[in-house]
Amino acid sequence: MRVRLKDVADHAGVSVKTVSNVVNNWEYVTDATRERVQKALDELGYRPNLSARSLRTGRTNLIALALPRLHEPYFAELADCVVRAAEDHGLTVLISQTDGRREREQQVVSGFRPQFIDGLLFSPLALEWDDLEEIPGHPPVVLLGERLAAGGAADHVAVDNVAAAQRATQHLVELGRKRIAVIGAPPSKTARTASLRLEGYKRALRKARIRLDKQLLLPVNQLHRADGAAAMATLLDLAPPPDAVFCFNDLLALGALRTLQERGVAVPSEVAVIGFDDIEESRFCSPSLTTISPDKKALAGLAVAALVQRMSVAPDAAPQELHAGFELVERESTMGRRA
Amino acid sequence: MRVRLKDVADHAGVSVKTVSNVVNNWEYVTDATRERVQKALDELGYRPNLSARSLRTGRTNLIALALPRLHEPYFAELADCVVRAAEDHGLTVLISQTDGRREREQQVVSGFRPQFIDGLLFSPLALEWDDLEEIPGHPPVVLLGERLAAGGAADHVAVDNVAAAQRATQHLVELGRKRIAVIGAPPSKTARTASLRLEGYKRALRKARIRLDKQLLLPVNQLHRADGAAAMATLLDLAPPPDAVFCFNDLLALGALRTLQERGVAVPSEVAVIGFDDIEESRFCSPSLTTISPDKKALAGLAVAALVQRMSVAPDAAPQELHAGFELVERESTMGRRA
Structure with a gap:
């Protein structure tokens, strides 16, 4: 039988609203309560009903990661780190390979409508900033590794x-x-x-x-x-x-x-x-x-965190330049x- | 200015309907006409309006590829072949990493509703056939490499x-x-x-x-x-x-x-x-x-072709066992x- 939020709430001794807040990763829950609810979620094996959640929040909890070439080990390892970092935010990652071709890169940005995904992490090779500006209603974008050819205003995460x-x-x-x-x-x-x-x-x-x-x-x-x-x-x-x-x-x-x-x-x-x-x-x-x-974990973590910010609390904040470490x-x- | 089908039709000297047939990859167009239209499409730089197309055909032209681990080079190389094979059918591939965990594998099948994707290529490690049967309205599935633990009836593509x-x-x-x-x-x-x-x-x-x-x-x-x-x-x-x-x-x-x-x-x-x-x-x-x-190209080609069959002409055909070659x-x- 499906575990309901009510079951989790009873098990944890909190309200259904509190469980819902934890499940949706909202911020106004204390760490102690969050831990207690998480324990109950784990013990009962609660699985969120994604499409119901999507209807309620207007979100899909899917983000896309667009990379030039998956068979280059660096990108494959980075993609793996992004999948893990996104999981920490309750997000599922869909990965798209662009081959660094401008046409495929344009398609990635224009093809992913907001009804599909909540945000896009993107390593462009050929796309220029004008291309992005031209596309109305594209999802929030954070650039990972590569910048856009003509500068522009998006968060950018890279090593120095x-x-x-x-x-x-x-x-x-x-x-x-x-x-x-x-x-x-x-x-x-x-x-x-x-x-x-x-x-x-x-x-x-x-x-x-x-x-x-x-x-x-x-x-x-x-x-x-x-x-x-x-x-x-x-x-x-x-x-x-x-x-x-x-x-x-x-x-x-x-x-x-x-x-x-x-x-x-x-x-x-x-x-x-x-x-x-x-x-x-x-x-x-x-x-x-x-x-x-x-530091690939840090690159992925910074990029996902920046995207989550854009998707929620600060869609219009000034673009940030974020550096991960190296050794x-x-x-x-x-x-x-x-x- | 956006290039319209009408512009392409005028340029190629054919009807708008013919251009539309080529763009939508329908079969009742001769090779010669298809080539002429493709040349006009290329010369004018026509880009299909994907969401309009999606509304008209009820298709998204997106398929998903779910693999255990992208940072294993074999899977990364296979994913690359799948992206290319899908492109030949006018399909874009979204890739999802499952880590071979049953919970993530279930999520892949149940999370991708038909309104997101037209079909799913899947290398399951932990999922069992019952899990798949239980999920109502999941998209057409073709198994690539790995079978489901408990047998079952889906197309399966692998080497011998x-x-x-x-x-x-x-x-x-x-x-x-x-x-x-x-x-x-x-x-x-x-x-x-x-x-x-x-x-x-x-x-x-x-x-x-x-x-x-x-x-x-x-x-x-x-x-x-x-x-x-x-x-x-x-x-x-x-x-x-x-x-x-x-x-x-x-x-x-x-x-x-x-x-x-x-x-x-x-x-x-x-x-x-x-x-x-x-x-x-x-x-x-x-x-x-x-x-x-x-033969990774053949594996990818067979898998995509089998999925396209399921998605269109033969959704209920008997499941096939397809072998790609090796050397x-x-x-x-x-x-x-x-x-």
């Missing part, structure tokens, strides 16, 4: 890419490397994240009084293993080759490691390698990969195998 | 897991291996895919007249790299250790390779390793991983580095 890239480059400098190459340099000015990372790299070189050698900056078409492998082959043909490589994501670095192994180049003694993302694979590959680890994770590809 | 596992084991036998271990043996009878793969392994051993040694069958809690690494350590402590390992997915195999490298065990000369899934990582790791490659991909972890 300049500082993180500077930290990565500085690590290679501290190991005594002088010819530090980049794989993943921005192919154009619209590659915003890559441009920020390049800026961090340049700052670290300037601080170490190392001259920038443009030969060592390799752009890539995509941020995949195959692109990293090809770029590394190009770098090894330079005379002299680099003694370190900063790859702008882990996939590129994993491809570069494969080329180094095929060519019989010792890592890290001849070429040290560092990545960016800290995907799970980087802990298990051989040699394991030194990388910048963005340098030192592994074998720069530090060598421990004895 | 028994045949594929037999092929993998036979490959190790052909290399002269005698002590072939398994990492990922079913921890319980509800692990249906693992049970099928174990059956294929046993068949290959029987055919080669190799006695089954239960010591060599290692169950795991999860199918992750860390579980594979730990299981490999256990196997290396056996006397004598195995001379080959069949891991029931690539992630387990990648973890096993890491342990072998840490312990200084030569791959494949001392221990040959084979996986299952052919995720992209397996092509780029060192040594690269021999694996069974399920053995021989790489360094069993064949060694080529000179």
Whole structure:
């Protein structure tokens, strides 16, 4: 038999209204009461009637997450964190893959009417702010990772890419490397994240009084293993080759490691390698990969919290710029195998 | 200014009705006309008004894909194939992560009302057939990869897991291996895919007249790299250790390779390793991983086509069992580095 709110209220010794407040995640309930009600909900196995709730509140409790590519491990891991963060707010996440194509990105924003979803978390690659402004009645949007090409006014959650890239480059400098190459340099000015990372790299070189050698900056078409492998082959043909490589994501670095192994180049003694993302694979590959680890849980948590704010109490507040933390994770590809 | 169907019709020299038929992907249009209209649609940049279309056809043109874990590369790659296959039918995919928890799986089926989505592709881990029957008015469902625990009547798309596992084991036998271990043996009878793969392994051993040694069958809690690494350590402590390992997915195999490298065990000369899934990582790791490659494109294509059938012409047809192909991909972890 279905457990009703009344059953939970009796079990917890509170009013039905209080149970309802807890179930709907409203704020005017004390922590103690919330805990007592939650315990009763758990013990009785109460499942909310989602469509009734939707009718009552005018909400669907669904949010959408639109990402360029799910089969890139970084996005898949981030999506997982978003699903968990949303669950803490009683929200279910629907994920949509845009391939970074403008047409699909427009469709995501215009296709999700408010009667479908309460809000949208979005990592746009091609969309511009004008596109978003043009679409009447789109749901509240929070940008995750990437900004819109033409600035604009939406909450934006990311790591400090300049500082993180500077930290990565500085690590290679501290190991005594002088010819530090980049794989993943921005192919154009619209590659915003890559441009920020390049800026961090340049700052670290300037601080170490190392001259920038443009030969060592390799752009890539995509941020995949195959692109990293090809770029590394190009770098090894330079005379002299680099003694370190900063790859702008882990996939590129994993491809570069494969080329180094095929060519019989010792890592890290001849070429040290560092990545960016800290995907799970980087802990298990051989040699394991030194990388910048963005705090994905914090990114997801901040993004969902910002969206919940927009959806409820502060739809028209000034847009916020939110930064999640990062750390340098030192592994074998720069530090060598421990004895 | 918005491009209307009338504009496209004028441009292509056909009637508005014909353009509408093409846009709605209806079948009574010749290929030549369809091409001419598509060209006009592309040239004028026509974007369908989705909600108007939805009102007219009673369809949303959204389907949902519910998977256990997006951050497992196999599921992420499969999701990518499903998004592409659905696009060919003019459908947009929303992806939902269930974690394989029964409660979330129930929610997926009951939460997606027909007014949200036209159909559901589903890889259930915990849900039973009764759960699905109990939910009135759920959308058409096609099962992808995993079946429901208690049989039942829905279309099911998968690879032939028994045949594929037999092929993998036979490959190790052909290399002269005698002590072939398994990492990922079913921890319980509800692990249906693992049970099928174990059956294929046993068949290959029987055919080669190799006695089954239960010591060599290692169950795991999860199918992750860390579980594979730990299981490999256990196997290396056996006397004598195995001379080959069949891991029931690539992630387990990648973890096993890491342990072998840490312990200084030569791959494949001392221990040959084979996986299952052919995720992209397996092509780029060192040594690269021999694996069974399920035809993910075919899996996705068959699943979407079956769902489209259910949604339109044959909602009540007898349930089908559909198999996609697979192939053995021989790489360094069993064949060694080529000179």
